[in-house]
Amino acid sequence: MLFVGPEAERRFGRRHFMDLTASFTAPPQFTVLSGRQEIGRTDPSVLTEERPGPRRLLLAGRSWQVTFIDWKRKRVFVEPTDSGGVAKWTSGGIIGLSYALTQAMREVLLGADPPVTLTRRAEARPAEMREAKAPDTVHPGGTLVTRVGNDVRWWTWAGYRANATLAATLRTIADPVQRPNDRCVRLREDLTPEMWRAVLDTMGEHLVFPDVDPRAVRGLKFSAALPERLAVATVAARLADFDGAMAALAEPVRFHHTG
Template sequence: MAVFTADPQIVILHGREEVGSVDPMLLQRRVEGPRLITLGGRSWQVNYVDWKRHRAYVEPSDRAADSKWSSMPQPESYALSDATRRVLLGAEPTGVTLSKRAIVKLEELRGEYINRVAADSTVLVREANGRLRWWTWAGARANAVLAAALLEISPKLLDEPRAYNNWQIGLRGDATAGTMGRALRDIRDTLHSAPTRFRPSIDARALKSLKFSELLPLDLAVSATAERAGEPERATDISERPIQAVH
């Protein structure tokens, strides 16, 4: 008998109509109030997740969906997010031929993100509305670990536990590069001594997505699910970089 597991996609259904699919990670995080997602250009409220069948049932919502994901429901790997950062810094994509329109669009994006990328550091940017965003370009799984670490080490710095996406983490408006630097030193030291200390928060209902979860003790099932949702090695890499503040 062969036993293996893989990260399945969750099919999103509105009635019998298939709206699309999302990575399980999007539905595993704990939320307060209704769970909202953006898919197919609109907001949806998730009413029920059938973890065994890998399906979720939704209905249209007039509320703004989880903008923390910036309409990007699929978690990116560190490699992809970091490649995006390097291209925005000026690296030319290899193995592809860009059309004239793509070249123009790429230059527009480089201009738009010029203050959010840096060669050797992460970037802390204060937006016009006063909110802070920490641009790590680490991918959602590494950012999930960093958000969990901030929640434990210095919770007053974090906007809210789920305020992150593939590229950035939302911070409170009174956070500074200095306070972030001190928190990151503690996080870095902890990650070096205990790499799996900081684990993303997992909704208990999401444990059904783990094969044979009913055969595992609860703490082990939570640990296995959280391990899939995080990349502590990449989070450690990010914690070792200096922070550059941009106003």
């Protein structure tokens, strides 16, 4: 038989075990504070991504450097900084845009017209984007790896979660300081087509969970009842999209150098 013991009573017994019985469907957000002044709220994804260097946010029209994160109370303390802030918000999913939605964006860039009534302003925008962005980011025959100077990007159009999965999986050729986004994965400056093929030939179908900051598990509901390894794995699993990542890897790849 299993029952609540003294440690569970101490951790969850306040307010008649409300932490064990209450649930919320709204995505969590962290309150950002500079001193005692509330700056706004931010998505937890910018706090959980593992990356070197100081963690910075873009909020209220300027950049802020994170000085402390209170995971339990979902508060972030910051101080002003000159630049380098990052802004990101969920959009109906766990994090970022989904594979299906990002693929639909790619199809529009390739010439598909959305099956909806558009205003004149909206009708003009896809044409502008196709002329300005499409040649260097999409191709009807597969995905593109582009090089502009030292900037090398793989335009997967696979969504944030799939790209985070790909960045972790392709660790030997992915830029280690990147922040994956919905459309592309940044790769190493010295990448060659031969290096690309060698990595894909050896990896097979073995994908890796995205990296997360272990401190993020403190904000995971019931994390106190889980071993730390399992709690970290739970957060990583929620950030991953293996199906989208495999679909991107199955696409033909073209290398495109633009100078």
